[in-house]
Amino acid sequence: MARKSPFEWIKEKLSEDKHIESVEVVNENLLHINRDNETLIRVAKTNLDRFFYKDIKEILQENDVDFILHTSKEPFVDGSAYEFLESKRKVLGGFGDLMRVASQERNWPYYPPNVKFIKRGLEQHTKVTNVRRLDNKRYEISRIGLETVVIIALDDYDLGIESIRNAAEEFDAFDAVLKSNPNGKITTSAIEHVDSRNIKVLKWGELLGKLNLKWK
Structure with missing residues (x-):
């Protein structure tokens, strides 16, 4: 049995959604999704696993789309691409993101649930003046009368030393690791590792409390 293409899989899944009027595969890299409120989602597919400003610009120049679907599991996305x-009021995301956008009444705004939670929580903090995504994992947090802080959000159930080492190798500098998954634990070895690097590892509530204080 032939394996379904990404667009065929999406078409099959969305056929179960009562708010989707039709799904048209225009070509192997372009999909049109019509909602029952007559709004259209134009989707371009890409297999890139790293995204910078120039990559997004090239994709949008080639096709005027609303959603860029990445087929890589967790690509690197630079802050310039997000900006x-x-x-342009466009969305870059994976299959789950496309399904959630399709369930909305409009294409924009959209943020993945974990990003939306972190951004909204930080932006509502009384000491925070601005939150900027540096890439798909890191947030730069500007504060009133206090140093700017860079955090990296890791979604592991049990946050261990290997994840933190990998993050340090893949991403630029950060001041703290946020365990963004509310479940599970932070291992002792992970805590010892970040302590040796003068980096904090924090759960969500601990981060909010720490943002009221001088960092170092």
């Missing part, structure tokens, strides 16, 4: 997407 350009915001300015």
Whole structure:
């Protein structure tokens, strides 16, 4: 039995959604989704696993789409790409993100649930003046009268030393690791590792409390 293409899989899944009027595979890299409120989602597919401003610009120049679907499981996305997407009111995401956008009445705004939770929580903090996504894992937090802080959000159930080491190798500098998954634990070895690097590892409530204080 032939394996379904990504667009065929999406078409099959969305056929179960009562708010989707039709799904048209225009070509192997372009999909149109019509909602029952007559709004259209134009989707372009890409197999890139790293995204910068120039990549998003090239994709949007080639196809005027609302959603860029990445087929990589967890690609690197630079902050310049996010800023350009915001300015154009476009979305970059995976299959789950596309399903959630399709369930909305409009294409924009949209943030993945974990990003939405972190951004909204930080932006509502009384000491925070601005939150900027540096890439798909890191957030730069500007504060009133206090140092700017960079955190990296890791979604592991049990946050261990290997995840933190991998994050340090893949991403630029950060001041703290946020365990963004509310379940599970932070291992002792992970705590000892970040302590040796003068980096904090924090759960959500601990981060909010720490943002009221001088960092170092």
